[in-house]
Amino acid sequence: MAEEALPKVLVLGPPTCFSTLEPLYSHKFHFLNPNPNSTLQHLMRFHHPSSIRALLCAANCSVSADVLRLLPSLRLVLTTSAGTDHIDLRECRRRRIQVAAAGGIFSEDVADAAVALLLDVMRKISAADRYLRTPNHGNRRWDFFTLGSKLSGKRIGIVGLGSIGMEVAKRLESFGCIILYTSKHKKATVSYPFYSSVVQLATTCDALVACCALNEQTKRIINREVILALGKGGFIVNVGRGGLIDEKELVKCLMEGEIGGAGLDVFENEPHVPRELLQMNNVVLSPHCAAFTVEASMDLCGLVGGNLEAFFSNRPLTNSVTLVE
Amino acid sequence: MGTIGVLLVARVLPYLEQELDKRYKLFRIWDYPQKAQLLTQHAAAIRAVVGNSNDGADADLIDALPKLEIVSSFSVGVDKIDLEKCRAKGIRVTNTPDVLTDEVADLAIGLTLALLRRICECDRYVRSGNWKKGDYKLTTKFSGKTVGIIGLGRIGQAIAKRAEGFNCSICYYSRTEKRDSNYKYYPSVVELASNCEILIVACPLTDETHHIINREVINALGPKGFLINIGRGKHVDEAELVSALQEGRLGGAGLDVFEDEPVVPEELFGLENVVLLPHVGSATVETRTDMADLVLGNLEAHFLGKPLLTPLV
Numbered sequence: 291m292a293e294e295a296l297p298k299v300l301v302l303g304p305p306t307c308f309s310t311l312e313p314l315y316s317h318k319f320h321f322l323n324p325n326p327n328s329t330l331q332h333l334m335r336f337h338h339p340s341s342i343r344a345l346l347c348a349a350n351c352s353v354s355a356d357v358l359r360l361l362p363s364l365r366l367v368l369t370t371s372a373g374t375d376h377i378d379l380r381e382c383r384r385r386r387i388q389v390a391a392a393g394g395i396f397s398e399d400v401a402d403a404a405v406a407l408l409l410d411v412m413r414k415i416s417a418a419d420r421y422l423r424t425p426n427h428g429n430r431r432w433d434f435f436t437l438g439s440k441l442s443g444k445r446i447g448i449v450g451l452g453s454i455g456m457e458v459a460k461r462l463e464s465f466g467c468i469i470l471y472t473s474k475h476k477k478a479t480v481s482y483p484f485y486s487s488v489v490q491l492a493t494t495c496d497a498l499v500a501c502c503a504l505n506e507q508t509k510r511i512i513n514r515e516v517i518l519a520l521g522k523g524g525f526i527v528n529v530g531r532g533g534l535i536d537e538k539e540l541v542k543c544l545m546e547g548e549i550g551g552a553g554l555d556v557f558e559n560e561p562h563v564p565r566e567l568l569q570m571n572n573v574v575l576s577p578h579c580a581a582f583t584v585e586a587s588m589d590l591c592g593l594v595g596g597n598l599e600a601f602f603s604n605r606p607l608t609n610s611v612t613l614v615e
Numbered sequence: 616m617g618t619i620g621v622l623l624v625a626r627v628l629p630y631l632e633q634e635l636d637k638r639y640k641l642f643r644i645w646d647y648p649q650k651a652q653l654l655t656q657h658a659a660a661i662r663a664v665v666g667n668s669n670d671g672a673d674a675d676l677i678d679a680l681p682k683l684e685i686v687s688s689f690s691v692g693v694d695k696i697d698l699e700k701c702r703a704k705g706i707r708v709t710n711t712p713d714v715l716t717d718e719v720a721d722l723a724i725g726l727t728l729a730l731l732r733r734i735c736e737c738d739r740y741v742r743s744g745n746w747k748k749g750d751y752k753l754t755t756k757f758s759g760k761t762v763g764i765i766g767l768g769r770i771g772q773a774i775a776k777r778a779e780g781f782n783c784s785i786c787y788y789s790r791t792e793k794r795d796s797n798y799k800y801y802p803s804v805v806e807l808a809s810n811c812e813i814l815i816v817a818c819p820l821t822d823e824t825h826h827i828i829n830r831e832v833i834n835a836l837g838p839k840g841f842l843i844n845i846g847r848g849k850h851v852d853e854a855e856l857v858s859a860l861q862e863g864r865l866g867g868a869g870l871d872v873f874e875d876e877p878v879v880p881e882e883l884f885g886l887e888n889v890v891l892l893p894h895v896g897s898a899t900v901e902t903r904t905d906m907a908d909l910v911l912g913n914l915e916a917h918f919l920g921k922p923l924l925t926p927l928v
Contacts, residue, residue: 399758
């Protein structure tokens with residue numbers, strides 16, 4: 291089919307998976323991928339707005355009322371993220387625009403990464419690998435390497451028991467860990483002990499795993515009080531958003547030995563990482579990639595491609611998002 | 616009991632060394648640069664040897680200690696102890712089973728995750744400042760993969776249970792098929808390697824299992840396969856492993872043990888698809904303390920004429 295006859299899909303970002311997605315679906319859809327240096331208005335000179343019914347965006351692209359106003363024929367917004375706080379859902383509903391997101395497609399990979407970071411910081415895996423690879427390590431005896439902390443059987447507090455939090459809980463249960471949690475609301479279907487106070491949770495646990503979305507209620511939910519409550523032998527893992535933790539206080543507590551260690555995939559001001567952390571042996575640092583496996587990327591392409599096909603043939607979408615008020 | 620001579624042949628947890636020193640007449644092998652001198656002077660006093668996974672009691676040492684009654688190992692693996700000789704001479708041997716099962720299983724999964732998700736490489740990426748230049752590449756998912764375990768004993772089963780928490784399917788090779796197991800059995804290691812994505816070595820080191828991971832097994836595991844060794848270095852033909860990794864015939868390896876510790880093949884240091892650990896399978900404060908208490912408990916029981924806690928011989 292000639293490109294002009296293919297349904298048009300406007301791509302903003304572009305999302306990381308686009309380079310994999312485009313070759314797989316370019317025979318079915320005409321992807322309009324505006325140059326980051328040019329504006330939407332510029333693009334509209336070559337493609338009449340009434341011809342654009344579908345938009346695919348990355349997590350950091352604002353799909354505001356202003357953007358939507360430029361696309362009067364838009365009826366579909368697809369985002370490659372699980373979160374939708376970059377999309378004006380109310381305006382979409384008003385304009386009868388369907389919205390679909392990534393849903394739980396990354397949950398397993400992010401949960402795997404959370405457990406990986408927890409095991410690494412407690413058992414000192416990266417620190418030990420680094421120790422062996424240091425030149426002249428041959429002079430250092432292996433029995434001098436410091437002992438780690440046991441994970442099995444420990445009490446783990448999950449901050450946010452959504453899709454990712456539940457997957458983390460399931461994995462840690464297989465290590466004999468005792469799961470405790472805090473969440474916006476107590477979950478009736480879950481038997482893990484619920485704590486409405488994060489400080490209480492931290493007092494009772496050996497480690498905290500932060501998996502929740504970042505919003506007004508969860509901003510800096512892990513603050514100095516929580517970190518001190520966790521204590522000198524305690525560990526923190528963050529696979530949510532950097533803003534969940536008061537980063538300055540975390541660094542201070544790590545420097546002062548008030549906490550055992552931390553495994554961090556996210557930071558307040560990525561890709562900037564506080565330089566004090568770069569020297570520490572009791573932290574594990576990861577460049578915001580908990581969701582980024584080859585398999586997740588392929589699954590995401592399948593989800594996006596499938597949703598585009600569904601939309602253009604008037605079939606229901608997968609992982610549809612509705613505004614909850 | 617302060618006159619009972621105990622020979623400590625390896626560095627152990629300070630708590631254990633201190634307790635041995637308090638309770639017995641302790642000889643530390645490293646205090647004697649000439650082993651012969653130690654033996655000439657003190658052999659007659661030594662009734663017990665305490666060793667670990669790397670240093671035990673071989674035939675020569677056993678022969679040199681005529682009053683030796685018990686070898687108590689600060690490890691579960693006893694491949695460095697001449698069990699046959701001990702049996703022949705009526706020398707008791709104890710190890711530290713069960714108390715380290717969870718710990719080693721935890722590490723097996725930790726190694727697998729670190730390898731597939733490139734946790735150590737990502738950490739290096741951030742520390743070197745490379746994140747400012749761009750994102751790290753995509754890594755390999757662990758959940759849902761097929762895990763093959765060699766040896767379905769205490770540690771193998773504990774590994775299987777944890778992998779199931781990640782929705783992995785489990786298959787195994789063992790000397791004999793376990794009738795009450797739901798996991799898929801393969802009658803040979805090559806077949807197991809051909810049918811799994813992550814192969815984990817969790818059996819004891821014996822003459823039969825020496826180099827159980829050889830070129831044929833490595834090739835069967837293949838360029839998308841991963842090897843995890845938390846057993847003994849000699850389970851793996853290390854030279855073959857190194858060449859397979861260098862030539863891309865194996866996807867990657869997570870190693871806690873090496874053929875000739877503390878030597879690690881230099882060729883591995885430059886590879887990003889390996890994770891290297893200094894034999895830390897049981898290395899936590901909690902577990903090493905439990906192991907120490909077992910060693911002390913076994914020695915105490917022996918010298919009081921009571922039943923041993925965890926005898927092997």
